[in-house]
Amino acid sequence: MTSTARIEDLLPELAPQVLGAVVRRYGDFDAAEDAVQEALLAAAMHWPAEGLPDNPRGWLIQTAVRRLTDQYRSDQARRRREESAALRELPGAEPAQRDETLVLLFMCCHPALTPASSIALTLRAVAGLSTAEIATAFLVPEATMAQRISRAKQQIKASGIPFRIPAPQEFEARLRSVLHVLYLLFNEGYTSSAGADLHRTDLSGEAIRLTRTMHAMLPEHSEVTGLLALMLLNDARRPARTGAHGELIPLAEQDRTRWNRPAIAEGVRLAATAMSGGVVGEYQLQAAIAALHDGAERAEDTDWPQILGLYGLLARLSGNPIVELNRAVAAAMVHGPRAGLDLLAPLEERLPGHYRLDAVRGHLLDMIGDTEAAAAHYRAAAARTTSEPERQYLVTKAAKLNQQNR
Amino acid sequence: MPRYMLLTKYDVDSIGAGPMSEWDPDDITAHLEFLRALNQELIDNGELVDMQALTGPELAKIVTFDGQGSPVVTDGPYTEVKEVLAGYQLVDVESEARAIEIAARVSAAPGPGGVPLRNRIEVRQLMGAALEPGDL
Numbered sequence: 001m002t003s004t005a006r007i008e009d010l011l012p013e014l015a016p017q018v019l020g021a022v023v024r025r026y027g028d029f030d031a032a033e034d035a036v037q038e039a040l041l042a043a044a045m046h047w048p049a050e051g052l053p054d055n056p057r058g059w060l061i062q063t064a065v066r067r068l069t070d071q072y073r074s075d076q077a078r079r080r081r082e083e084s085a086a087l088r089e090l091p092g093a094e095p096a097q098r099d100e101t102l103v104l105l106f107m108c109c110h111p112a113l114t115p116a117s118s119i120a121l122t123l124r125a126v127a128g129l130s131t132a133e134i135a136t137a138f139l140v141p142e143a144t145m146a147q148r149i150s151r152a153k154q155q156i157k158a159s160g161i162p163f164r165i166p167a168p169q170e171f172e173a174r175l176r177s178v179l180h181v182l183y184l185l186f187n188e189g190y191t192s193s194a195g196a197d198l199h200r201t202d203l204s205g206e207a208i209r210l211t212r213t214m215h216a217m218l219p220e221h222s223e224v225t226g227l228l229a230l231m232l233l234n235d236a237r238r239p240a241r242t243g244a245h246g247e248l249i250p251l252a253e254q255d256r257t258r259w260n261r262p263a264i265a266e267g268v269r270l271a272a273t274a275m276s277g278g279v280v281g282e283y284q285l286q287a288a289i290a291a292l293h294d295g296a297e298r299a300e301d302t303d304w305p306q307i308l309g310l311y312g313l314l315a316r317l318s319g320n321p322i323v324e325l326n327r328a329v330a331a332a333m334v335h336g337p338r339a340g341l342d343l344l345a346p347l348e349e350r351l352p353g354h355y356r357l358d359a360v361r362g363h364l365l366d367m368i369g370d371t372e373a374a375a376a377h378y379r380a381a382a383a384r385t386t387s388e389p390e391r392q393y394l395v396t397k398a399a400k401l402n403q404q405n406r
Numbered sequence: 407m408p409r410y411m412l413l414t415k416y417d418v419d420s421i422g423a424g425p426m427s428e429w430d431p432d433d434i435t436a437h438l439e440f441l442r443a444l445n446q447e448l449i450d451n452g453e454l455v456d457m458q459a460l461t462g463p464e465l466a467k468i469v470t471f472d473g474q475g476s477p478v479v480t481d482g483p484y485t486e487v488k489e490v491l492a493g494y495q496l497v498d499v500e501s502e503a504r505a506i507e508i509a510a511r512v513s514a515a516p517g518p519g520g521v522p523l524r525n526r527i528e529v530r531q532l533m534g535a536a537l538e539p540g541d542l
Contacts, residue, residue, distance in 0.1 A: 114500055116407045138407075140455050140498050148452030386408065388533040 004048050010056060011040055015128045018060040020100025022068065023107075024163050030153045031068060033125060039064035101126065102217050103165055105210070108152075109178040112159045117152035118181045119188070124149050127206050137203055138188075175218075179227050179283065182211050186231050190238065204235050222277030225270050226284030232267035233290035236260040248389040252299040264294045285314040304333040321350040325360050337367035355384035359394060366401065375401035408531055409455065409498045410505035414512060415526040416492040423517040433518050440515050448497060448508065459493035489526070496532075505529050 015036065022032040039060045053059040108122040120138075123129045129137075135145035166174040189203025211228045218224050240254035271287040289310050296302040311327035324347055332340025341364050344357065351357045362377035375398045382394035426434055448454035466482030495512070499505050509527040517523040 116500060138498070139409075140452075143449065144452050144455060144498065146452075147450055151450075151452060386531055386534050391533065 007044065007047050007052070010052075011043060012128045014057050014060055015040060016101040016104050016126045017057060018064060018100075019125060020104045020163075021057075021061050022064050023104070024100070025065070026068060027163065028068075029107075029125075029156055030150070031071065032064070033153075035064040035068040035071070036060070038067045099165065099217075101213060103163060105178050105214065106166060106174055107156060107161055107163060109174075109181040110156065110159070110161050111174070111177045112161065113152055113155055115181060115184050117148060117155070118177075119185050120145060120149050121152040121156075122181060122185070122210065123203075123206060127210060129206070175221070175223075178214070179211075179223060182207050182214070183227060183230075183283070185210075186234075190234060204231070204238070207231060208235065220277075222274045222279055223281040223283050225274040225277070226281060226287045229267045229270035229274055229287035230283050230290055232263045233271065233287060233294050236263035236267060236294060242389065246389055248393040250393075251293065254299075256297065256299075259294065267291060268295060280313070280317070282314060282318050285310055285317065289314075302333070304330055308334050321347055322356065325351075325356055329360060329363070332364050332367060337364040340364045341368075353384065355381040355390075355394075358384070359390075362394075362397065366397075371401045371404050375405065407498050407500060408502065408505075408534070409496060410502070411530045411532060412495045412497065412505065412509050412512060413528040413530065414492045414494065415489045415528060417489045417526065423523055429518050433516070433520070436516050436520060437523075441512070444508075444511055444515075445495070448495070453497050453499050453504075453508075454495065455498050456496040457494065460491060463487070463490050492525070502529075502531070505531075 018039065019032060019036045022036055023029055026032055042063055043056070043060060047053075047056075104126050105122065108125055109118045113121070120134055123134045123137075124131065131146050131149060132142050134149075135142040138145065165171070186204050186207035189205070189207060208228070208231050211224070211231055214224050215221075215228045236259050237251075237254065239260065240256065240258040241249060243249055267287070268291045271284070271291040274284040275288055277284075289307050292303050292307050292310075308327065308330040311323060311330050315323045315327055324343065328340040328343035328347075331343050341361070344361055344364070347357055358377045358381035362374045362381060365371075365374035365377060378394050378398035378401065382391050382398060385391050385394065423429070426437075429437075445454060445457055463483035466484070468480040468482070468484070469477050470480075471477035495508070497505060497508060499508070506529060509529050513525050513527050514522040515525065
């Protein structure tokens with residue numbers, strides 16, 4: 001008898017490798033996935049009683065291929081494809097096991113797909129979540145999510161994306177889209193902690209797990225390391241980020257004893273490793289900033305001058321106006337609120353009517369003591385945000401200032 | 407992805423199509439078939455979260471209560487209200503632009519003689535969770 005716990009750990013790890021191997025041989029993502037699901041089910045039924053086979057991965061691939069060929073055989077029209085697939089097989093050319101997971105990630109996060117499709121497909125094919133779990137996580141009916149996943153698979157099929165590691169000249173660009181999808185997945189989970197539903201899948205946890213896998217496969221890549229560090233450092237603050245009723249608690253007011261220390265220690269170490277890599281990327285810089293926040297024992301200990309410097313680098317690298325907003329906050333902390341307001345002025349054109357611009361302006365005016373103008377900007381921000389916890393936060397800010405003004 | 411509520415407002419006066427019960431039956435069939443096909447397309451796209459048609463204003467009740475005694479319940483229809491909420495679709499889409507595109511198609515659902523009804527579709531984004539982490 002083999003412990004059920006060990007099998008439960010092993011199957012999710014093997015699933016993407018097996019799926020990768022089967023897709024590589026047959027090229028039919030949809031059918032391959034069904035076959036792999038059946039093989040996993042068979043393993044879950046047989047292994048606890050019969051013990052692990054000598055080569056669990058080989059057993060799963062063989063079982064899945066058998067299911068697949070059974071299915072093909074029952075369909076005359078598909079038979080020819082089976083034969084041509086068998087011809088394509090190169091005996092003895094089995095690539096490294098982990099490559100299969102990496103190739104699968106590259107395929108699921110192909111730039112031809114929308115980010116939403118990539119996220120759904122990655123959770124299904126690589127993370128091994130059920131369609132029902134993914135649907136619950138994104139608050140849509142299961143049928144809706146099933147359609148989204150099935151469309152993504154069809155798009156992959158139609159685009160004829162070859163199932164292999166991207167060629168060297170396109171590797172970096174393709175890797176960027178994988179990291180972007182993982183980053184979006186993380187944020188989806190990180191930001192939905194408000195009104196926490198215990199039955200919702202922990203999407204941040206899944207994103208961290210997948211990024212860890214990426215990091216294990218590409219340990220020298222400093223942006224992969226940077227992204228893993230960034231996720232760990234942000235996730236470490238999650239327990240302190242919302243109050244008992246899901247209300248937003250800003251960084252400066254969080255109870256830092258509730259931060260996850262082991263995650264911070266790992267994140268800080270990874271961020272340092274990433275920064276020593278030479279090439280500087282956006283995730284590394286964001287991780288370095290997060291590390292400075294997480295390393296401050298009290299809010300007033302925050303190393304704002306260094307954060308300001310890092311935001312300067314990040315702004316030049318990304319050209320993202322939201323980064324400029326954060327830079328303005330850091331400038332206010334170092335040089336005073338008027339310096340921050342000066343940096344906001346040129347953003348009026350780049351972020352017209354964006355609630356965050358109003359929120360930051362309200363914050364800086366509040367620091368100056370212009371409570372009336374601050375309240376007006378908080379109100380404007382509250383009217384335009386699409387986030388319920390943020391709206392409550394901004395409305396309350398405005399209301400408190402109004403009370404002072406009376 | 408952002409979620410939008412597409413609220414179909416039906417205004418008997420401004421539309422000029424009259425109540426559906428007075429339409430040519432074939433026009434009613436065409437109208438319903440158009441909406442059915444559109445919703446099926448949204449389901450196939452993985453975009454439709456929910457859709458419902460509402461009963462008419464004749465069955466509506468308005469309830470007000472000050473917390474003392476009994477609530478006040480007023481029966482519809484309300485002659486002072488010209489615009490009626492006929493139904494809604496809840497969609498989960500890539501962008502606001504896509505929500506507007508869907509709303510435009512709902513608005514152009516055919517009425518009598520196949521002429522687009524041009525119903526007013528109100529597009530409202532649902533509140534979501536907090537956005538990406540920042541320094542504030």
